[in-house]
Amino acid sequence: MDKKQLIEEALTARTFAYVPYSKFPVGAALLSNDGKVYRGANIENAAYPMTNCAERTALYKAVSEGDTQFVAIAVTADTDRPVPPCGACRQVLSELCPPQMKVYLSNLKGDIQETTVEALLPGAFSPGDLHE
């Protein structure tokens, strides 16, 4: 599973978004170290703040299936620039993924921004901050 294939998976995931309010579908595809891909889409709610982003959907699917070792995530939406993850997703990525893990942000025009979990949220509040 290479970068291009993972982005294709994110594009497929995007088609399953539940977005009656924003009409802004987002897709994500999370690659685990055993080669499995967890797709995620954003799922909105009439109580707006309950919305779950595509990235967190993919992460929570994986973790709740017992998969915790990840090597990359792709995220895609119909944005002018490669879609930037929200603050909440950056925090969750930093909790559940290695700091140097690749993050492929893209849009429908085919622009790709390659970054890392750590670069998306430098200095993130981390599990280690809770203990001495």
Ligand SMILES: O=c1ccn([C@H]2C[C@H](O)[C@@H](CO)O2)c(=O)[nH]1
């Ligand atoms: O990286 C992002 C940015 C936004 N959204 C969702 C949340 C909401 O459903 C819609 C508009 O913010 O897009 C994501 O899923 N991922």
Ligand SMILES: [Zn+2]
């Ligand atoms: Zn988000």
